[in-house]
Amino acid sequence: MLHVNGITGGYGKEPIVNNISFHVNKGEVLGILGPNGSGKSTLLKIVSGILPKQSGTVQIDGQDSGVYSQKEFARKVAVLPQLHAHAFSHTVKDTVALGRYPHQSGLFSTWSKEDERAVNEALAYTGITRYKDTAIELLSGGEQQRVFVAQALAQEAPILLLDEPTNHLDIAHQQQLLDTIRNHAVEKGVTVISVFHDVNLASLYCDRLLLMDRGQIAIIGDPQDVIQEAIIASVYNARVKTQPHPELPKPQMTLLPDTMEETEQPVVRKKDIVISSDNVSLRAINPLKTVSSAVHNPGTGWYRSFVNRHVDVDYNPSDVKAEMAEYLQQRDFHLSDTVGMMTAVTTEHAEVEEYRGDFGSVIIMVTAGVGNAVDVSQSLHRDRPERIGTINTWVIVNGHLSDEAFIQAMITATEAKTKAMHTENIEDPLTGTIATGTSTDSLLVAATQTGEQLPYAGPITPLGKLIGHGVYDCTVRAITAYKKAKGWT
Ligand SMILES: Nc1ncnc2c1ncn2[C@@H]1O[C@H](COP(=O)(O)OP(=O)(O)OP(=O)(O)O)[C@@H](O)[C@H]1O
Numbered sequence: 001m002l003h004v005n006g007i008t009g010g011y012g013k014e015p016i017v018n019n020i021s022f023h024v025n026k027g028e029v030l031g032i033l034g035p036n037g038s039g040k041s042t043l044l045k046i047v048s049g050i051l052p053k054q055s056g057t058v059q060i061d062g063q064d065s066g067v068y069s070q071k072e073f074a075r076k077v078a079v080l081p082q083l084h085a086h087a088f089s090h091t092v093k094d095t096v097a098l099g100r101y102p103h104q105s106g107l108f109s110t111w112s113k114e115d116e117r118a119v120n121e122a123l124a125y126t127g128i129t130r131y132k133d134t135a136i137e138l139l140s141g142g143e144q145q146r147v148f149v150a151q152a153l154a155q156e157a158p159i160l161l162l163d164e165p166t167n168h169l170d171i172a173h174q175q176q177l178l179d180t181i182r183n184h185a186v187e188k189g190v191t192v193i194s195v196f197h198d199v200n201l202a203s204l205y206c207d208r209l210l211l212m213d214r215g216q217i218a219i220i221g222d223p224q225d226v227i228q229e230a231i232i233a234s235v236y237n238a239r240v241k242t243q244p245h246p247e248l249p250k251p252q253m254t255l256l257p258d259t260m261e262e263t264e265q266p267v268v269r270k271k272d273i274v275i276s277s278d279n280v281s282l283r284a285i286n287p288l289k290t291v292s293s294a295v296h297n298p299g300t301g302w303y304r305s306f307v308n309r310h311v312d313v314d315y316n317p318s319d320v321k322a323e324m325a326e327y328l329q330q331r332d333f334h335l336s337d338t339v340g341m342m343t344a345v346t347t348e349h350a351e352v353e354e355y356r357g358d359f360g361s362v363i364i365m366v367t368a369g370v371g372n373a374v375d376v377s378q379s380l381h382r383d384r385p386e387r388i389g390t391i392n393t394w395v396i397v398n399g400h401l402s403d404e405a406f407i408q409a410m411i412t413a414t415e416a417k418t419k420a421m422h423t424e425n426i427e428d429p430l431t432g433t434i435a436t437g438t439s440t441d442s443l444l445v446a447a448t449q450t451g452e453q454l455p456y457a458g459p460i461t462p463l464g465k466l467i468g469h470g471v472y473d474c475t476v477r478a479i480t481a482y483k484k485a486k487g488w489t
Contacts, residue, residue: 001026001191002047002159007056009046015054016042017215026158027189029182031202033226034212035236040195041082041163043212047193048079048161060159074102078155080148082163082195092139092147093132096122099154122154125180127173141168149177153184160184162194166201178205200252203227204245211235227251267398268448270354270363279331280308280350280365282396284448287337291406292444296324296340305338306444307331308367308392313344341442343390345369349481351474355466359452360398362463364470366417367392368478371486373421373435375428384430389438391417391475395467397447399454408457409445412464413471417441420475424483 003023010016017039024030032040045051047058049065058065060076068076078099090098099122100115123129126146131139136147145168152160165181166174182205184190196202202209203223211218211226213235219226232240232253239256266285273282287302297303307328317323324340333340345367354363372389395413418436428435458464483489 001028001061002193003057003059004047005057005059007043007046007053007058009051009053009055010042011051015215017046017212020056020217022210022217022220024159024191024193026191027185028208029185029192029194029206031206031209032193032195032212033197033199033202033209034218038212039215040212042215044079044161044163044193044195048077049073050079050081071102074155074157076157077159077161078152078157080152080160080162080165082167089135089137091133092128092136092150093119093123095136095147096132096150096154099151102155102157118154118156122150125153126150127176142170142173145169146173146177153180158190160190160192160194162192164195164197166196166198174201181205199227199232203250203252204248224249224251227253229253267360268363268396270352273352273363273365275347275350275352277347278310280347280352280367281333282306282365282394286448288396288446289401289406289449290339290444290446291410292339292341292446293442294339294341294444295320295442296328296335296338298339301339303337303339303446305333306394306396306446307333307338307340308347308350308365308394309340309342310347311342311344315342315344339444339446341392341444343367343369343392344388345390345392345478345482346485349478349485351478351481353470353474355470357462357466359454359462360448362398362466362470363394363396364467364474365392365394365396366471366474366478368475368482370421370424370426370435370438370479370482372439373426373428374437374439375431375433376436378428378431378433381430386439388440391438391441391478393417393441393443393471393475395443395445395471397445397454397463397467399447399451399463400449401445401447401457401463402453402455405454405457405463406445406447408464409467410443412457412459412467413443413445415459416468416471417475420472420479423472423476424479426479 005021007020008015008018034040046053096119123132126149128146149165185192209223209226210220218235227242229240229242240253241256242251242253245252268284283305287304290303291300292298325335328338328340350367352365354361368391369389372387393413395409421435426435454463459468
């Protein structure tokens with residue numbers, strides 16, 4: 001569709017962009033990224049013919065762009081420049097209508113039904129129909145930006161070149177506009193090349209990204225190939241961390257501020273875990289990085305408070321999450337800062353212990369109700385009742401865990417729990433085989449993220465050894481306490 005071969009050019013003798021080559025397919029969205037002054041706008045200006053090039057070619061549909069007349073070119077390519085000059089006062093609709101000029105012919109060009117439709121559609125796509133009779137200078141910066149995007153869309157060219165289309169737009173309008181542009185690409189086959197400053201937006205909306213660095217291409221490829229910590233750090237000279245988008249297979253990046261004060265994270269100790277009649281809780285001074293399968297605030301996050309709440313065996317509110325939130329709030333636990341679990345086990349049977357190693361320490365908390373123990377290899381048994389049974393395990397680490405270490409800590413803790421079930425000879429009441437856990441066990445791993453870096457947590461590592469030993473130890477003790485309370489022993 002569009003082939004750029006070895007273009008070099010700029011504003012004077014010294015070229016700004018050097019030997020740039022890439023191609024864009026029909027219906028593809030290519031994002032151009034790069035630091036300030038890296039040549040993004042200059043590249044777009046050369047491709048759109050606004051700036052002459054010193055060497056290289058731009059081909060559109062297999063033809064050199066130079067062979068097209070100005071109007072022919074405008075029927076092929078619509079351009080949204082970075083800055084808009086509008087010397088004359090126009091209404092919004094008149095401004096958008098200027099996008100139709102390449103479709104007018106003859107000296108006294110007539111306004112056709114097609115023109116009217118294209119303009120009205122562009123006004124609707126950009127959500128500015130209600131301003132159509134307003135003078136453009138009376139609009140806000142963001143509203144004006146949408147008018148110029150509408151003008152480019154009204155041109156109905158198969159190629160759209162956009163320089164920072166979301167400039168001035170609030171997040172809802174950024175989303176709306178980029179959704180519109182993406183839909184034009186997917187449904188109408190429009191080819192889009194767009195300059196972005198926001199790396200995350202570019203990743204979300206573009207098929208491929210071209211990263212500029214000092215007038216040259218640093219890398220061009222899929223978002224996951226381009227948005228890599230080392231590449232972004234070296235081109236932008238910024239410290240970043242990348243992670244997947246929570247809902248889409250698109251990488252996202254987060255800045256790591258250099259100005260973060262090195263906060264002294266107080267070490268969490270066994271004595272910080274408080275056992276009351278209706279819950280086991282920990283209130284840490286600073287938030288801990290946490291992964292859990294809790295009822296309240298499950299998943300990954302940073303939390304300061306942790307609650308393992310005792311509920312009656314027949315606890316069955318219509319909305320468990322809402323009831324739990326109410327419970328936490330009544331006890332002064334900040335809802336957005338607390339992870340909350342539940343158990344029918346009485347809190348006096350909670351086992352808490354601290355295990356110290358060279359790197360720091362691990363505090364383990366376990367409550368084990370093994371009435372509804374399950375042999376997980378027999379989980380498909382057709383007579384299996386749906387009964388709740390809970391072993392709740394906390395692993396609190398005074399150390400700095402990698403993502404892998406969090407996952408390995410969960411594996412190690414689960415294996416240790418299963419081994420404790422074996423040692424205590426806990427059977428699945430349905431099958432009579434040794435149980436591996438219960439039906440609704442919950443696990444939490446939280447770490448202070450200070451001190452020594454702990455890349456792994458399998459049983460070969462000092463951290464994994466403490467977790468394995470500690471979870472096994474506490475689970476055996478918790479099961480023993482449970483058995484005693486139930487009169488099993
Ligand atoms: N009209 C101009 N005349 C002369 N030099 C220019 C002109 N416009 C830009 N430049 C220079 O060209 C270089 C690249 O500018 P360009 O606008 O292409 O960068 P950019 O990557 O789009 O930057 P930004 O992210 O700040 O928009 C800069 O060093 C700039 O000073």
